[in-house]
Amino acid sequence: MLKWLDERTGWSSALVRLGQTPVPGGARWSYVFGSALALTFLVQAVTGLLLANFYAPSSTTAWASVAYLQREVTLGWLIRGLHSSGASMMVVLVALHLLQVVVWGAYRAPREVNWWLGLVLMALVFAFALTGYLLPWDQKGFWATQVATSLLGETPLVGDWLRRVIQGGGDYGNLTLTHFYALHTILLPGTLTVFVVVHVRLMRRHGVTPLRASGDSQPFWPHQALRDVTAMAIVVAIMFFSVLRTHGAPLEAPADPSSAYDARPEWYFVPLFQLLKYFPGRLESIGALGVPSLIGAVLFALPRFSRRAAAAVVLTILGGAAGLSLLAHRDDARNEGYRRGRARADADAKRALELAALGVPPAGGTAVFDNDPERRVRQSFETRCAGCHVLDGVGEERAPLLTGWSSRAWLTDFLKQPDAAKYFGKTKKLHGMKPVKPVGDELNALVEWIFAQGGGDVDAALVARGETIWTRESCDDCHSADGKSEGVSGAPNLAGRGTLAWIEGLIRDGGGPLYFSDHNEMPRFGADKLSDEDVAALARLIAAGRTPK
Amino acid sequence: MTRRRLLGALVGAVATAIGVALAVPAMAFLSYPARRRTVYGGGEPIDVASLASLPDGKPVRIVVTAPERRDAWTRFTHVTLGGCWLVRDGGDVRALSTVCPHAGCAVDWDAPTGAFVCPCHDSRFSTTGERLSGPSPRPMDALAVELHGGRVRVAWQRFKTASVKKEPV
Structure with missing residues (x-):
């Protein structure tokens, strides 16, 4: 079969010719960077293709689909992690390759065109990185890319037009993702492939450049091939190690345009980020576009530089980038506000991923937080209760305060002034109760007895004393406490007052005979308005106030 | 070496x-x-109609809507699962999937002939779902029905087409 194929394609002779390509000066470890880069690009292509099987580029599905592949899909975290660490690896290898080419003098005549092609390839690698980390539509990608596209908009003459074309309009949305996705998965890979082919073709035309003139050369196979493949294995091993150590690439909380997120770019853009701090206001475009353009121009002109001068230039650029990164790191380490924001963002990311396991609502993105029972019950409170009750500072004061409702402190204050505005003062009919007369220990005992109706840890002796005071003060003229009888003038039956069942019953129908009967002013929240789960959650939220932490 | x-x-x-x-x-x-299942939920019996609303012996087409369904990462609510024909027989109700077992087209009711007809390849079925003629390899797929408090509940399911055996997808 192979012979048949060989007769028709000549693949084996092509391989033999490739293997016999002479390596001037003999096989060297310094020649492995190009091969390692090629393999990393291949890994990116393969992992990118795999991820594309599960990724959906829209503002409602991007984060949810990435969270799904990260959490649910077998080894999704590993594949995504490899794609992310592969991006970093490409940047590292590009820098090493650039440095090697300069030190070895491979940028000079007759290899100038290949040097320029290499610069284009480097720019493409950064373009890949920039378009890639928006795609998960998480906080980091969203905010960091906002900065990048804003800076792009400052390009003279065509800036605004270019920004709107690339981000698919004036604002970030579905078209931003489809545009970035098309760039990242079609245009950039296609362009990079073409440039890599020409780059390799020219490399083979001119051959590798030995550090020193040496007479001996070796064929590529097997000595250089072994070095290349060993370097590739090391690269892959580092990528696996990095992913296994961190359990994949981080995924932050869904993009939230309303949040105050302190954005930081990926590490390879941090030098540029730091540079902008030194170009405030109108000077910003000099830092954002001028400095990178200047660096690009110097690198373009490098074939006119001597090896020593060229190496000094490249080392200055790389050293400058490293220095700026260190400064950025130092600034963040000293910035307490940033560290607090970072901790908050990490907690949000963790919670969002946990909630995504329940499925993300069709609204996508931040709607995942609707799965949070705490958030859901707060929303129920805001839509159903906050028009009349105040809880934790939210709501209007028309009916009794629910912050700390029926805690000992609440009951004590309430018994002293039941008609205060924060209790029943603003209701229409529920004004019959007078402030109680007992004070001090007697008031505490009465409070303990009422509190005990809702269960929980109580002082039994105090409860017993409270019951005698309850009878002595004729509280039972209006209130019952047997769980059966209707009170007078809407005075609720106090049996079980404060238990979840009692609160749920009150929410469902405050006009029931054991609650406020015909004095009730609270709407009835039947099954058509609140589900059993929502009522139970509201009851838990209100009851939680009885025992403040 | x-x-x-x-x-x-x-x-x-x-x-x-x-x-x-x-x-x-x-x-x-x-x-x-x-x-792994990537689309799931909604397989439980779902309330579709009241028994009183169904005429005796005359098929009625019903849309089955699931209160909740997971599709990979999205949790949808009120999702249309599919259609079924309900045929009341006294106090009993039969539910037949509208999906033709032959190639998956939607089976319709042909009132003049009193039979179910698939518009794609002319398979014909009786009101009980039995195959009368045409290329369908099996009868119409019956769905599980529950009667509860005068309400009809149907457990909607999709089955493999072009197969003699009735197997869930």
């Missing part, structure tokens, strides 16, 4: 190791949908 062949074998071994290290997780990742 010559040194050259040994080095060549070493290159092959390292390259194979790289390939395997990448291919194994890639295959595990890609084959996830073959091993």
Whole structure:
């Protein structure tokens, strides 16, 4: 079969010719960077293709689909992690390759065109990185890319037009993702492939450049091939190690345009980020576009530089980038506000991923937080209760305060002034109760007895004393406490007052005979308005106030 | 073995190791949908009609809507699962999927002939779902029905088409 194929394609002779390509000066470890880069690009292509099987580029599905592949899909975290660490690896290898080419003098005549092609390839690698980390539509990608596209908009003459074309309009949305996705998965890979082919073709035309003139050369196979493949294995091993150590690439909380997120770019853009701090206001475009353009121009002109001068230039650029990164790191380490924001963002990311396991609502993105029972019950409170009750500072004061409702402190204050505005003062009919007369220990005992109706840890002796005071003060003229009888003038039956069942019953129908009967002013929240789960959650939220932490 | 062949074998071994290290997780990742359900929920009996609203012996087409359904990462609510024909027979109700067992077209009711007809390939079925004629390999797919407090509940399910055996998808 192979012979048949060989007769028709000549693949084996092509391989033999490739293997016999002479390596001037003999096989060297310094020649492995190009091969390692090629393999990393291949890994990116393969992992990118795999991820594309599960990724959906829209503002409602991007984060949810990435969270799904990260959490649910077998080894999704590993594949995504490899794609992310592969991006970093490409940047590292590009820098090493650039440095090697300069030190070895491979940028000079007759290899100038290949040097320029290499610069284009480097720019493409950064373009890949920039378009890639928006795609998960998480906080980091969203905010960091906002900065990048804003800076792009400052390009003279065509800036605004270019920004709107690339981000698919004036604002970030579905078209931003489809545009970035098309760039990242079609245009950039296609362009990079073409440039890599020409780059390799020219490399083979001119051959590798030995550090020193040496007479001996070796064929590529097997000595250089072994070095290349060993370097590739090391690269892959580092990528696996990095992913296994961190359990994949981080995924932050869904993009939230309303949040105050302190954005930081990926590490390879941090030098540029730091540079902008030194170009405030109108000077910003000099830092954002001028400095990178200047660096690009110097690198373009490098074939006119001597090896020593060229190496000094490249080392200055790389050293400058490293220095700026260190400064950025130092600034963040000293910035307490940033560290607090970072901790908050990490907690949000963790919670969002946990909630995504329940499925993300069709609204996508931040709607995942609707799965949070705490958030859901707060929303129920805001839509159903906050028009009349105040809880934790939210709501209007028309009916009794629910912050700390029926805690000992609440009951004590309430018994002293039941008609205060924060209790029943603003209701229409529920004004019959007078402030109680007992004070001090007697008031505490009465409070303990009422509190005990809702269960929980109580002082039994105090409860017993409270019951005698309850009878002595004729509280039972209006209130019952047997769980059966209707009170007078809407005075609720106090049996079980404060238990979840009692609160749920009150929410469902405050006009029931054991609650406020015909004095009730609270709407009835039947099954058509609140589900059993929502009522139970509201009851838990209100009851939680009885025992403040 | 010559040194050259040994080095060549070493290159092959390292390259194979790289390939395997990448291919194994890639295959595990890609084959996830073959091993796990990615769309689920809504298989439980769903309230579709009141018994009183169904005329005796005359099929009524009903849309079955699930209160909740997971489709990969999205949790949808009020999702249309599909249609079914309800045929009341006194105090009993039969539910037949509208999906033709032949090629999956939507089976319709032909009132003049008193039979179910698939518009694609003319398979015909009786009101009980039995195949009368045409290429369908089996009768119409009956769905589980529950009667509860005068309400009709149907457990909607999709079955493999073009198969003699009635097997859930």
